[in-house]
Structures are given as C-alpha cells and as structure tokens.
Amino acid sequence: MRKLGMIGGMSWISTETYYRRINERVRREIEPMASAPLLIESLDYRQLWGLLDEGDWSRAGDILEESAKRLADAGAQGLILCANSMHRLYDRLTDAVSIPVLHIADAVGAKMKADGATKNAALIGTRNVMTESFYRQRLVAQGIDLLPPDMSFAEQSDRIIYEQLMQGRAPRDAERYYRTVITQLEQAGAKAIVLACTELAIVVDVDANVLPIYDSARIHCNAAVDWMMDG
Structure with a gap:
C-alpha cells in the first residue's frame, strides 16, 4: 500500500x-x-x-x-x-x-455521480462550505445539481458544529435539529443530502433516512x- x-x-x-x-x-x-x-x-x-x-x-x-x-x-x-x-x-x-x-468534494461528487444522485442535492455544513464557491464548484464540475444554500439554519448549524460536535458532544437536541433540517430540505425539493462537515455523522444517521445521505468523511x-x- x-x-x-x-x-x-x-x-x-x-x-x-x-x-x-x-x-x-x-x-x-x-x-x-x-x-x-x-x-x-x-x-x-x-x-x-x-x-x-x-x-x-x-x-x-x-x-x-x-x-x-x-x-x-x-x-x-x-x-x-x-x-x-x-x-x-x-x-x-x-x-x-x-x-x-x-x-474531499471530488470524492463526494464522484460517489454521487456513480450513484446517479445528481439532481437537487443540498449541502449541510459550516457556513463557508455551504455558501462559498470553493466546495460547491467541485461538485458542480462533476455534474451535481445543487440547491441554493438555505441560510435559515446556517447560524444554528455553525453553533452546533463548533460548540458541540467538534468538542466531542452529541446532544439529543442536535440530532433532532438535523432531523428537522433534513425534513425541511426534502420538502423544499432536495433529492440527496451532503454532510459537508466531517463531524455531522455523529448526530445524523446516514443509513436511516428516506433521502440518500452522503457522508463526506466516510x-x-x-x-x-x-x-x-x-x-
């Protein structure tokens, strides 16, 4: 190796x-x-x-x-x-x-393309990953169609990631919060979710959602x- x-x-x-x-x-x-x-x-x-x-x-x-x-x-x-x-x-x-x-985004994009999950994908992560071009353009270059970032939950997501997940804490209210976010994104037309934060799988069950969830770290x-x- x-x-x-x-x-x-x-x-x-x-x-x-x-x-x-x-x-x-x-x-x-x-x-x-x-x-x-x-x-x-x-x-x-x-x-x-x-x-x-x-x-x-x-x-x-x-x-x-x-x-x-x-x-x-x-x-x-x-x-x-x-x-x-x-x-x-x-x-x-x-x-x-x-x-x-x-x-990391090249790997995620290649996996989504191989799965045929190229339409109406939504990013969940820190504010800069969700909004800035450095990450989104890599996915778009692989043919992934991204929904516009939903800024209604950006501040709360940042707080959970930096103040809880990155410190090894995974409270139940964080699990409930992201479950709600994913439901809202699905209602807004999302067909796939990208966990564009390497700690998010701590509180999001990748294998137990209706929508396909792409865990960037995995x-x-x-x-x-x-x-x-x-x-």
Whole structure:
C-alpha cells in the first residue's frame, strides 16, 4: 500500500474518525491483522478556527502548507486534509508539495455521480462550505445539481458544529435539529443530502433516512483507501 499523510486536528474528533474508518476498510479488504500505513500530523485547532478575513485565511494557509511539506518530507506519498472547510486552502497544499492531495468534494461528487444522485442535492455544513464557491464548484464540475444554500439554519448549524460536535458532544437536541433540517430540505425539493462537515455523522444517521445521505468523511476515507491500495 502507498503511505498516506493525514493533516488532522480540525477537529481531533474528525481525525479519530478518519483513522478508524481507514483502518477498518483496510482490514476488511486485506486481512484482519492489516493496518494502514499512515503519517498523521494533528494540528492545534486554536490556530485554525474563527477565520474571518483573507488575512486569517492566509495565515491558516501557511500552517497547512508547512504541515503538508513536513508530511511529504517524512515519506507520505499522498495527502488528505481531514476537514471540509479547510479545503478552501486546497490550492495552497497542491502548490506546496509534489505529491497528490485527495480533495474531499471530488470524492463526494464522484460517489454521487456513480450513484446517479445528481439532481437537487443540498449541502449541510459550516457556513463557508455551504455558501462559498470553493466546495460547491467541485461538485458542480462533476455534474451535481445543487440547491441554493438555505441560510435559515446556517447560524444554528455553525453553533452546533463548533460548540458541540467538534468538542466531542452529541446532544439529543442536535440530532433532532438535523432531523428537522433534513425534513425541511426534502420538502423544499432536495433529492440527496451532503454532510459537508466531517463531524455531522455523529448526530445524523446516514443509513436511516428516506433521502440518500452522503457522508463526506466516510466517502473521503474510502477514496483514500482506494488510492492507497492502487499503488
């Protein structure tokens, strides 16, 4: 298998999910005693959240760029960034290293296209992922038709993600909230839901909804394992 570098810590909850899912898939595909060859750098998220302007994002890009270089220098043959929102800085990573960086939205779009789930998809995640072009354009490029972002729940969703899920808390009211959101999106015409936040599967049952739910973290992990085993 190829050796994969993981830029994590955004949050550590998400990074733990990536580590577990990648290794569970490797074990299923190869043998029970197999484990994935990984290099993990878990960053201090205090330096990477609450980014308000381009200056903040530029400083975050410096941090991620240096992390990517360290992992490549340590022997990683490819990289993944274990967070949706930080893919706003994807081009900084690809410019910094000569090894491939697997984009999370590309993986999600490819999976949806393969399933034929290309019409009226809705994104759920942090505000910047739902509204900015860096993520949406990647899905559209794969032929995914996206509904306009519903800003009526953006503030509450941000609060739950940053104040609860990223801190390892999964209260029942968060589960009820996202169940309501998904119902409202379905009523608005959504035919598929993208969980464009790597922690959302903590409170959204991906396999127990009427609409198809595309968990970006799960799909990204599977794409990473496919790449590792293709070496």
